[in-house]
Amino acid sequence: xxxxxxxxxxxxxxxxxxxxxxxxxxxxxxxxxxxxxxxxxxxxxxxxxxxxxxxxxxxxxxxxxxxxxxxxxxxxxxxxxxxxxxxxxxxxxxxxxxxxxxxxxxxxxxxxxxxxxxxxxxxxxxxxxxxxxxxxxxxxxxxxxxxxxxxxxxxxxxxxxxxxxxxxxxxxxxxxxxxxxxxxxxxxxxxxxxxxxxxxxxxxxxxxxxxxxxxxxxxxxxxxxxxxxxxxxxxxxxxxxxxxxxxxxxxxxxxxxxxxxxxxxxxxxxxxxx
Amino acid sequence: xxxxxxxxxxxxxxxxxxxxxxxxxxxxxxxxxxxxxxxxxxxxxxxxxxxxxxxxxxxxxxxxxxxxxxxxxxxxxxxxxxxxxxxxxxxxxxxxxxxxxxxxxxxxxxxxxxxxxxxxxxxxxxxxxxxxxxxxxxxxxxxxxxxxxxxxxxxxxxxxxxxxxxxxxxxxxxxxxxxxxxxxxxxxxxxxxxxxxxxxxxxxxxxxxxxxxxxxxxxxxxxxxxxxxxxxxxxxxxxxxxxxxxxxxxxxxxxxxxxxxxxxxxxxxxxxxxxxxxxxxxxxxxxxxxxxxxxxxxxxxxxxxxxxxxxxxxxxxxxxxxxxxxxxxxxxxxxxxxxxxxxxxxxxxxxxxxxxxxxxxxxxxxxxxxxxxxxxxxxxxxxxxxxxxxxxx
Numbered sequence: 001x002x003x004x005x006x007x008x009x010x011x012x013x014x015x016x017x018x019x020x021x022x023x024x025x026x027x028x029x030x031x032x033x034x035x036x037x038x039x040x041x042x043x044x045x046x047x048x049x050x051x052x053x054x055x056x057x058x059x060x061x062x063x064x065x066x067x068x069x070x071x072x073x074x075x076x077x078x079x080x081x082x083x084x085x086x087x088x089x090x091x092x093x094x095x096x097x098x099x100x101x102x103x104x105x106x107x108x109x110x111x112x113x114x115x116x117x118x119x120x121x122x123x124x125x126x127x128x129x130x131x132x133x134x135x136x137x138x139x140x141x142x143x144x145x146x147x148x149x150x151x152x153x154x155x156x157x158x159x160x161x162x163x164x165x166x167x168x169x170x171x172x173x174x175x176x177x178x179x180x181x182x183x184x185x186x187x188x189x190x191x192x193x194x195x196x197x198x199x200x201x202x203x204x205x206x207x208x209x210x211x212x213x214x215x216x217x218x219x220x221x222x223x224x225x226x227x228x229x230x231x232x233x234x235x236x237x238x239x240x241x242x243x244x245x246x247x248x249x250x251x252x253x254x255x256x257x258x259x260x261x262x263x264x265x266x267x268x269x270x271x272x273x274x
Numbered sequence: 275x276x277x278x279x280x281x282x283x284x285x286x287x288x289x290x291x292x293x294x295x296x297x298x299x300x301x302x303x304x305x306x307x308x309x310x311x312x313x314x315x316x317x318x319x320x321x322x323x324x325x326x327x328x329x330x331x332x333x334x335x336x337x338x339x340x341x342x343x344x345x346x347x348x349x350x351x352x353x354x355x356x357x358x359x360x361x362x363x364x365x366x367x368x369x370x371x372x373x374x375x376x377x378x379x380x381x382x383x384x385x386x387x388x389x390x391x392x393x394x395x396x397x398x399x400x401x402x403x404x405x406x407x408x409x410x411x412x413x414x415x416x417x418x419x420x421x422x423x424x425x426x427x428x429x430x431x432x433x434x435x436x437x438x439x440x441x442x443x444x445x446x447x448x449x450x451x452x453x454x455x456x457x458x459x460x461x462x463x464x465x466x467x468x469x470x471x472x473x474x475x476x477x478x479x480x481x482x483x484x485x486x487x488x489x490x491x492x493x494x495x496x497x498x499x500x501x502x503x504x505x506x507x508x509x510x511x512x513x514x515x516x517x518x519x520x521x522x523x524x525x526x527x528x529x530x531x532x533x534x535x536x537x538x539x540x541x542x543x544x545x546x547x548x549x550x551x552x553x554x555x556x557x558x559x560x561x562x563x564x565x566x567x568x569x570x571x572x573x574x575x576x577x578x579x580x581x582x583x584x585x586x587x588x589x590x591x592x593x594x595x596x597x598x599x600x601x602x603x604x605x606x607x608x609x610x611x612x613x614x615x616x617x618x619x620x621x622x623x624x625x626x627x628x629x630x631x632x633x634x635x636x637x638x639x640x641x642x643x644x645x646x647x648x649x650x651x652x653x654x655x656x657x658x659x660x661x662x663x664x665x666x667x
Contacts, residue, residue, distance in 0.1 A: 002579075009583075012580070012583065013584075013587070015653065018652070018653050029655065033575070033616055033617050033620070033656055034616040035603075036577065036596065036603065036604075036605070036616075036620045037577065038655055038656070039655070040655035057653055057654060057655040058653055058654070058655070059575060059576065059577060059653075059654040059655055059656055060577050060580070061577050061578075061579035061580055061596070062579055062580050062583045064577070065580060065653060136604075137603065160603070164603050167603030167604070168603065168604055
C-alpha cells in the first residue's frame with residue numbers, strides 16, 4: 001500500500017473544484033487513458049486577469065486526483081505569470097509530499113497548467129516538433145529535459161518516477177540517460193553575486209513574504225525568520241504549522257527550495273523553537 | 275469498522291482449527307523431529323501425520339510431499355531441479371500469465387542462456403493447446419503451467435498438458451497454489467511430475483509450502499543441507515506450520531464440496547449484481563473453466579487504485595491489476611496478455627472469496643460499489659454522464 005500523507009488522502013476523498021468551467025478562457029488535456037492517468041483542466045480569469053475559477057477532471061489513481069485538486073486550490077487567485085511559476089515540487093509540497101513513484105502525478109498537474117495557459121495565449125508557442133522519446137507513454141524530449149532540470153534528477157529510475165518515460169518496454173533507457181547527462185552538463189553552477197549578510201536577510205524576508213507565506217497561510221500556518229547564521233536559516237513554525245506532522249517536509253521541500261531558488265542555492269533551513 | 279475481506283487469492287485467514295493444532299508446537303512440543311530422544315521423536319510422528327493429510331488432499335503418496343517455505347520456493351525448486359536433471363536441455367516452456375515466482379525465474383534463466391517460450395493466451399485467458407504441443411521440443415527440459423490463474427481464476431488444462439509432455443519424455447510442473455483446496459485434484463489420475471502448493475492460500479499460515487514430486491522423478495534439491503525431507507530439502511522443519519498446513523489440507527478435503535458450492539453462489543451473485551448495476555463493466559476471463567471463488571471485473575474509464583481506496587474507506591478489501599497499484603507503470607501482465615483494452619485494464623478489480631465470507635458482506639459490496647464507481651466516473655474526463663455506450667472497444 002502506498003504511504004500517502006493525510007493531506008493527499010483528504011484531497012482524494014474530498015476533491016476541490018471537480019468539473020469543467022463554463023466558457024473557459026483556457027483549457028488543456030494531458031495524459032491518456034492508455035497511460036493510466038489523464039487530466040483535463042479549464043480556467044476562467046477575472047477582470048484583473050487573475051484566475052477566478054479553475055476546475056479539473058481526472059482519470060487516475062488517488063494521487064493523480066489529489067494533485068489535481070491541490071493544483072486548482074493553489075493557483076486560484078493567481079495571475080497567469082504566477083501560476084506558470086508553480087512547479088511540480090510546489091504541488092507535491094502543498095500535499096506534504098508524494099511517494100517517489102507518484103511524482104509523475106505532480107508533473108502532470110504542472111504540464112496541464114502550462115498547457116492551459118498556452119491555450120489561453122493562443123495555442124502552444126512555436127517550437128520544433130516535440131520528439132517523442134518514450135513511445136510507450138508518449139513522453140517528449142522537452143518533458144524529460146524539464147523534469148530533469150526542475151527536479152535535479154540523475155537516474156533513469158527517477159525520470160520514470162517523475163515522467164513515466166522508460167516505465168514500459170525500457171527501450172528508451174539509453175536515450176533518457178543521454179538527456180540526463182546533457183541537461184546536467186548544462187546546469188553548470190550559475191555565478192551569483194556574493195551577498196552581504198544584510199542583503200541576504202533582506203532577500204530571505206522578501207521571499208518568505210512573497211513566495212512562501214501566502215501558501216502557508218492558506219492552511220492557517222506561518223513561519224517566522226529567527227536568525228541567519230552563514231547559510232543556516234533559522235525559522236520557527238507558527239499557527240497550524242507548529243503542530244503539523246508534515247511541517248518538516250514543507251520546510252525542506254517547499255520553504256528551503258524557494259529560498260534556494262530566490263536567494264542562494266547554499267541555504268539550509270533549520271527549525272528552532274522560540 | 276468491520277473488514278470485508280475479498281482478497282483471498284492474496285492470502286487467507288488462518289482457520290481456528292489450524293491455529294489450535296499449531297499452538298502446542300510453539301509452547302510445549304518444541305523438540306527437533308530429527309532428535310533421537312522421544313521428546314523430539316513425537317514431533318516427527320506429528321509431521322508424518324501432516325504429510326499424510328497433505329497427500330490425501332491431492333491423492334498423492336506421503337513420500338511425494340516435500341515441505342518447503344512457500345509457493346515461490348516450490349516453483350524455483352521444481353524448475354531448477356528439472357534443469358539440473360537434464361543438463362543437456364536448454365529450453366523451458368511456460369505461459370505469459372504465470373505468477374512472478376515462475377515468470378521472473380524464467381526471465382532470470384533467459385539471461386543465463388536458457389531458451390524460454392512464453393505461450394500466449396486468448397482474450398478469455400485460454401491457452402491454444404495445439405500451439406503448446408508444437409512448442410514441446412526434444413530440447414525442452416520442463417514445461418511449467420499454472421493450474422489456476424491468481425488474477426482471473428482461469429484454469430489451464432494442465433492434466434492434458436502433462437500427458438502431452440510425458441509422452442515426449444518432458445517433465446511437467448504446475449504452480450497449483452491457487453487451485454489446491456478449491457478444485458478436486460487427484461495425482462493418481464494424472465501425469466503431472468511436480469506441483470507447487472502454498473499454505474497461506476488455504477487457511478494455513480504464511481511461510482509454509484509444499485512441492486509434490488512424483489515418485490521416480492529425478493530430483494535435485496534446491497536447499498542443500500541436512501537430511502530433512504529425505505535429503506530433498508535441507509533445513510530444520512518448520513514444525514508448527516507443517517502441522518498447521520496438514521490440518522488445513524484435512525479441512526479442505528473434508529469441506530471442499532460444500533464450501534465451494536457456497537463460495538460459488540456468493541461469487542456468482544456478486545458478479546451478476548455488479549454487472550447489472552454498473553454500466554460499462556465486464557468480467558476478465560469468463561468461461562466455464564474458472565475457480566469458484568474469483569472474479570476479475572473491469573470498470574471502464576476509472577482507475578483501479580482509486581476504486582480500491584474508496585472501497586477501503588468502507589472496510590472492503592480487494593486488489594487491482596491497474597498500473598498504479600503494482601508500482602510499475604503498466605497494468606497487470608495477465609490482463610495485457612489477454613489483450614484487455616487499456617480503458618478496461620486500468621480499472622480492473624479482483625474479488626476473491628473464501629468460506630468465511632457471508633451473504634451480508636456480499637450484499638454490502640453490491641450496495642456500495644455502484645456509487646464508488648459513479649463518483650470516480652463523475653471526475654473522469656472520459657466519462658460523460660448518461661453516456662453509457664461510449665466504450666472504445
